[in-house]
Amino acid sequence: MEKIESPEEKRIFRKLWSQEKSFYLETGCVNNCCHILGEKIDAQMLTEAVNYQIEKNPMLGMTVEQCLDGEYYWVELANKQINLVQEFIIEDDKLLQEKQTEIINLRLDYSKVLLTVNLLQTQGKSIVMLGYPHCFADGVSGMILINGLLNIYNLIRQQKHDEIKKIEVIQPIPHAQDLAFPNGLNPQQESRIQEILINTQKVRNSWKPSLPFVHSERQLRNIPQFRDSSKECFLKLVQKCRSEQITIGSVLVSCLYFGLSKMLGEYKIDLKFDIDVNLRDRFINKLGFKNIGMLVGVIQLNISMDENTQFWEFARQIHKQIKQSLLNEDQFSYLTVNSLFNWDSDEYKQNLKQNGGLTSNFNFSNIGKYPFNPIYQAEGLQDIKLEKMYCAGNDWVPYFGAYLILINCVESFNFTLIVNDQEDNKKTGQTLFDYFTNLVEVSPDLGESFSLKNYHSQRFI
Numbered sequence: 312m313e314k315i316e317s318p319e320e321k322r323i324f325r326k327l328w329s330q331e332k333s334f335y336l337e338t339g340c341v342n343n344c345c346h347i348l349g350e351k352i353d354a355q356m357l358t359e360a361v362n363y364q365i366e367k368n369p370m371l372g373m374t375v376e377q378c379l380d381g382e383y384y385w386v387e388l389a390n391k392q393i394n395l396v397q398e399f400i401i402e403d404d405k406l407l408q409e410k411q412t413e414i415i416n417l418r419l420d421y422s423k424v425l426l427t428v429n430l431l432q433t434q435g436k437s438i439v440m441l442g443y444p445h446c447f448a449d450g451v452s453g454m455i456l457i458n459g460l461l462n463i464y465n466l467i468r469q470q471k472h473d474e475i476k477k478i479e480v481i482q483p484i485p486h487a488q489d490l491a492f493p494n495g496l497n498p499q500q501e502s503r504i505q506e507i508l509i510n511t512q513k514v515r516n517s518w519k520p521s522l523p524f525v526h527s528e529r530q531l532r533n534i535p536q537f538r539d540s541s542k543e544c545f546l547k548l549v550q551k552c553r554s555e556q557i558t559i560g561s562v563l564v565s566c567l568y569f570g571l572s573k574m575l576g577e578y579k580i581d582l583k584f585d586i587d588v589n590l591r592d593r594f595i596n597k598l599g600f601k602n603i604g605m606l607v608g609v610i611q612l613n614i615s616m617d618e619n620t621q622f623w624e625f626a627r628q629i630h631k632q633i634k635q636s637l638l639n640e641d642q643f644s645y646l647t648v649n650s651l652f653n654w655d656s657d658e659y660k661q662n663l664k665q666n667g668g669l670t671s672n673f674n675f676s677n678i679g680k681y682p683f684n685p686i687y688q689a690e691g692l693q694d695i696k697l698e699k700m701y702c703a704g705n706d707w708v709p710y711f712g713a714y715l716i717l718i719n720c721v722e723s724f725n726f727t728l729i730v731n732d733q734e735d736n737k738k739t740g741q742t743l744f745d746y747f748t749n750l751v752e753v754s755p756d757l758g759e760s761f762s763l764k765n766y767h768s769q770r771f772i
Contacts, residue, residue: 322387324373327446328486329650331605332383334446335375339705340427342415343441343453344537346700350693352437352464354398354430360464361393361428363475367459370483370603374421375446385483391424398430407433414440416532416705426456436698445605450678450702450717451589452603458683461695465687484602488650490594491608491643504644504651511648516658519666521580522571523739524713526667531731535703536741538748540724547755555623560586560677561630562754563718564612565622567675568629569766570746574739578618578763584712585609586633587676588642600682607676608642618764622757673714673743678702680720699725714740716747724751 327335365371373385401407414429419442427442441457448456466474484490492500552559564586572580588608591598598606612632616625636642653659663670685697700719707715708731715729726748730740750766 322389323378324385324387324483325485327375327383327385328488330488330646331446331486333649333654334605335383335444337710338445338707340415340417340419340442341445341448341450341453341702341704343450343457344411344535344701344703345439345441345457346698347437347439347461348435348696348698350468350695351432352430352439352695353468354396356464356467357428357430357439357460358393358396359467360460361396361426363463363467363478364456364459365391365393365424365426366480367463367478368481368603370447370481371426372424373447373483374425375444388422388424390422393424394427396428396430398432401431401433401438407431407438411438411440411703412532412534414442415535415703417442418705419444428460445704445707447605448603449589449605449607450676450719451591451600451606453702454678454681454683454700454719455600455603457697457700458681461687461697465689465695468692469689481601481603484598484604487590487604487606487608488646490596490598490606491590491640491646493595496647500640500644503639503641504647507641507644508648508651511652515652515670516656516662518662518671520669520672520713522575522672522713523735524667524669524709525733525735526669526709527731527733530706531708531733533703533705533708533729534732534737535701536728536730536744537701538726538728538744539699540726540748540752542723544752544755545720545723548751551755555627557626557630558633561626561633563677563751564629564633564675565626566750566754567716567747568614568616568625569622569763570743570750572616572763573746573767574743578616578620578767580616584671585611585674587674587678588637589679590642593637593642609645610636610641611645616763618762618767620763621759622754622761622763622766623759668709669713670710671712673716674707674712676702676715676717678717678719685721697721699723701725701727703727703729708736714743716744726751 372388372391374388375383376386377383399410401410419425425444425447429440431438463475548559588610590606590608687695699721702717702719707729717727719725728740728744730737
């Protein structure tokens, strides 16, 4: 690292890269809402588990500081005293929704440990809400964190503190751009990046929203809505995708496109939007599910449709385009493109202002299946079972888009919609969410000839 003037220089880990810096300045935190069945989670033991987890993952003891050179850096906190786990007794669903929304919209205090844990006790289950800055970690990191937390908690309740000491310490890692290009850029990669950059400049400087969205002069609360598919739907869709040799993500995107078409009442739509890509096992040196970080890449789809578009053929087209983008390593190229893009250009700022601060119609993130055993067993004690998990956050609208849909999966699809607290926007988001989730539920049973025209004509989907 280059020499910088800072009274806390010895505590510096590394500079924030462009995406981390952007998220730090513009967006708030991620909150994973984890529903746990079985033995009631104890707040005191959970606080102890959080302390241990910070010891085992030094990145959790970092914060962001701006140094005298004007740059932002990850630095080690001088005081790593954690916030005690806050416990709330929730008696009905309405209060649960209100408390979750309240917690999700809390601002982080960067002078303290950035991992926050709230415990909501409801009838029959405990809900652990795990919060952390989005510049700090992504949705997959949330799954890694809750697994680590529950593993440690499970050892604490068995009084196996010696086993906790044996858990590996996970050291902080370089940022995604360095991991993507550890040997620098070759001519082919440089050419592809320039090609994408030129196209990105054209799109971002002229893009106009095509979804209804009411702008506000101030930042409004972000409101989460949660929904689940049936287990039967998930299992049938897994089998269907195997037989079609396509990914579940391709089907989910198809459902989203079809839902958007029906919501807008148009067969032909031109909607370019970003799809998040988990980079962990796409780096040259695969990371697996161990490290936390902002390890998300982006690819863009550009697919046309009309009334005769058939659902499964459309899903195959999407799969083909996603596969080609991944082969082109576009998920890595966009990391560099975003660092090269001139966010301060007059043309971009003027267009952003005209769009009310919106950067896209919506953002879609299929975070994926929980990669760990969701049942935490202890001899002589009741099992702890992670039933489902949602991902939400604050200040995401309008920064990431007008509407956001995120998908986790434990035993079935756990859907999250993020909208801002404006009545018309909530109605628009709810309509889209209804169309999307309802179509996902019936998608395994759709016939090969099921078309967009068929879909528009049916009220029950």
